[in-house]
Amino acid sequence: MKTLLDDYKKTKEFLVCIDSDGCAIDTMDIKHIKCFGPCMIKEWGLEQWQEPILESWNDVNLYTMTRGINRFKGLQTALVEIDEKYTKIEGLDAFVKWANEASELSNESLETELKKTDAVCIRKALEWSKAVNHSIDELSDDDKKPFKGVKEALAKVSQYADVAIVSSANRKAVEDEWSKSSLLDHVNIVLTQDIGSKAYCIEKMIEKGYDKGKVLMIGDAIGDLKAAQKNNVSFYPIMVKKETFSWERFTNEIIQSFVEGKYANECETQCIEEFEANLTK
Ligand SMILES: [Mg+2]
Incomplete structure (x- = not known):
């Protein structure tokens, strides 16, 4: 069966994969x-x-x-x-x-x-x-709105990178939520549970010709981090109860450092440590 993935063509050097629930959308x-x-x-x-x-x-x-x-x-x-x-x-x-x-x-x-x-x-x-x-x-x-700062982040990052939604939710729910909030304009492809696990979706996207050092996964749960690690790509966390801060930092600092090739060496470890500490009681 032919899928969206078969037709997909990379348009930029960088790829940013974004989880939906609890990461971009406050659900x-x-x-x-x-x-x-x-x-x-x-x-x-x-x-x-x-x-x-x-x-x-x-x-x-x-x-x-x-x-x-x-x-x-x-x-x-x-x-x-x-x-x-x-x-x-x-x-x-x-x-x-x-x-x-x-x-x-x-x-x-x-x-x-x-x-x-x-x-x-x-x-x-x-x-x-x-x-x-x-x-x-x-x-x-009204209960399914994006977090503050997501739209600005997408508008900015899509100037440098292709954007893929990588979510384990069902396709219709994700497309509805993103389109109602006018977020889909900045998205190149929507990959949901019908395609496979998050790790599998990232793997398939890398096969479209991105250098692994130019791929970033954004997520809010340890499972997202593991999907990134499994593919040897970078991870940027959206931290629970600190979502606005996380997205603003992404727009103001992380995009620049990622496209300059500095994120993995200079900030990623610290961001992941903060993320894990934020999930430890
Ligand atoms: Mg999530």
Whole structure:
């Protein structure tokens, strides 16, 4: 099958890959605070321990090194903690086994497992995941705005570099969010979960003829850093709760140092150290 990637032609010497959720678009906090956590409280009837459970959910999924993990891995962590600290979670072992062993963690894979085991926790996890999708669909466009400074950063960097969105979200959601905010004008290609992992997308872009020393990945989670490292390209972090600062620094300092070939030697290590410290509690 022919893809967008087959037709893609490099137009500039440099390439900047940018993650979407929680990096360019301010959607991570709202999805976890309004959708993922509250849907879990409701599905398992955890109202009486709501406050510490939600705080822990947000720490795992937003504010620490595990930021951005798969939803079912996040659920596994939360349910194991709840089972230990607050109340017994019926059928938990079956869910944990699935989360540790399944080759793919998705609603479809959970549905297949449900037919095999019929465990309460598997059924509830599936119901929860569907409720989360529904509640994310209900969020208004105002809840999905870019971080301050993203537009200016894109306008500037696109003068020097081709820009690729590299995201593990679904294509339609990403294209909608970026186009509603008029950000797509500065983007050369949109690579989302239908193409493959972030590391795979970066690898395919490098094959279009960019020198690895002239490729930069911008992301907000450790998984983004790892995708960059796997391809031997540079990484610039957008730090949670410091997104405006991160984007302004990118526009005012990092673009220049990147196109002069100095970023990797002069600032990258420090930026990554700050990023990791920001995700350590
Ligand atoms: Mg992200």
